[in-house]
Amino acid sequence: xxxVEQSPQNLTAQEGEFITINCSxxxxxxxxxxxxxHPGGGIVSLFMLxxxxxKHGRLIATINIQEKHSxxxxxxxxxxxxxxxICAAHISNFGNEKLTFGTGTRxxxxx
Amino acid sequence: xxxxxxxxxxxxxxxxxxxxLRCDPISGHTALYWYRQSLGQGLEFLIYFQGNSAPxxxxxPSDRFSAERTGGSVSTLTIQRTQQEDSAVYLCASSxxxxxxxxxPQHFGDGTRLSxx
Numbered sequence: 001x002x003x004v005e006q007s008p009q010n011l012t013a014q015e016g017e018f019i020t021i022n023c024s025x026x027x028x029x030x031x032x033x034x035x036x037x038h039p040g041g042g043i044v045s046l047f048m049l050x051x052x053x054x055k056h057g058r059l060i061a062t063i064n065i066q067e068k069h070s071x072x073x074x075x076x077x078x079x080x081x082x083x084x085x086i087c088a089a090h091i092s093n094f095g096n097e098k099l100t101f102g103t104g105t106r107x108x109x110x111x
Numbered sequence: 112x113x114x115x116x117x118x119x120x121x122x123x124x125x126x127x128x129x130x131x132l133r134c135d136p137i138s139g140h141t142a143l144y145w146y147r148q149s150l151g152q153g154l155e156f157l158i159y160f161q162g163n164s165a166p167x168x169x170x171x172p173s174d175r176f177s178a179e180r181t182g183g184s185v186s187t188l189t190i191q192r193t194q195q196e197d198s199a200v201y202l203c204a205s206s207x208x209x210x211x212x213x214x215x216p217q218h219f220g221d222g223t224r225l226s227x228x
Contacts, residue, residue, distance in 0.1 A: 033217070043202065043219040086154065096167040097142065099217075101154040 003027045006102035019074040021105045023087035031090040079109045115220035123226045132188040132223045136205030149199040198227045
């Protein structure tokens, strides 16, 4: 079993729909990252959170530390949101730092 | 430039050759990470530097892989005697400060696409 699990693997939605991508992890973390990978391969860090909720434009990320679960929401989705969304658990252990990644959710927004 | 810079952007080489990949982090970023993404696969952590020091090398796939960082800045990832399974996109990321209490977002380079023939 992967330490970081994402769902769904693939998601297709109509423009304007509310999108939710889920991430569950089984390890102790110091932070949870949400990344966006564009079709060209570039990766952008969207959020890094260790508690509560963060919002940036139409994107919202939440985390529940007790349940080891995080969600990424996109409101009023747009075709330019089409990308692979990756969650990653940031694990800190006595000066060692690493990210463990989920397998990604491929989001396609249809005009 | 202001971002993380990686070179070369593409590298094609024959099996058995050595390759060296370079990462120029954002100026002042003390933490540097190497990842790879094989075709159709997720991202895989390779190694992390805090300054010039790499506390944990266990993510490197084999002893053919090594990495170093000098002057707390540029890092090189070297793969010796390349194999076809080494073909992947190798990504570098940097962040400003890294402690358990003040993690910072990582800024990614565009990657080096390595193809082993």
